[in-house]
Amino acid sequence: MDALRRAQFAVAIVALIAGVVTLVASLGLPLTSPRGGALGGTGITFNLLGAALVSVLGLVALVGAVLRRQSLVLAAAGGFALIAVQVLLQFGRSANLLGTRGSSLSLALGAAAGLGALGLWGRRDS
Amino acid sequence: MSLSRTGPVELAAEANPASRTAFFVTRIVLGLLWIQNSGWKTPPDFGRNAGVGLYKFTRFAVEHEVFAPYAFIVRELILPNFVVFGWLVLVVEASLGAFLLLGLATRLWALVGVAQSLAIALSVLNAPGEWSWAYYLMIAAHLAIFAAAAGRHWGLDSVLRPAWARSDSRLARLLLKAS
8 A cells, every 4th residue: 555545544544533433422412413422532522413424424535545536535525624614604603513613623624634635646646 | 073954854854763753743742732722712702702711811911911012912903803813713723733633734834833832822821820831842842843844754744745846836835845
């Protein structure tokens, strides 16, 4: 596995773990609870819907890395960028569809920028 | 005795496993620090109405003045436009967490981290109960990962720099400098 795919794999795994852990942490909460389950002491939170979305996007990125499909990696990056926009629009308000806060913005931004950069430069180099 | 000029590229290449690990761990810890910190900057008013959160800590710059010109800027410019400032802090700190954790454009974000740590220090250094060395350590840690170009130690900078070096686009040249 080359360095680029290893990096895509690593970013995807981190996102997937964040999704699964917050999914477990938010079990029992309403699907779109404004306050989500937390990822340990990092401050990252997602409710059931948000955690499921993060898990799916992490999985899509992982499959993209394994199959060398940059389009899947970039699609996952786009999904994380949309989550970042959701945080900016709804964090701190009573309607918070994904149960996010500022730390969740950091995760979404990181996954979007990381997968986006790796996907774009991977496509240019291939 | 001869003196050699060693830049970050040479430092990254020559680093032994122990120093590579130390730079990596420092970068990750700083990333997590900013991720956790961006969690309590809460819109829409960032604590202004209740006098808590970011608003409370920003007011310390005036109530427990550290540096008169900075206190003047906070009193005259930041507090009257606090919501705009709050959004700026939230986005900058969330980005610091994201980019330092990834090791992407690390040297640029390390400098942003120095500036942000300095701004926090100038706000709270004289406030009761604050341990001033925490802020000096934050500044020093960001300077260390800037000097070591820590994104080149198991970060995305190390993966993407060869591609940026081959490209002649302006963005690639900027990212090469930022990493």
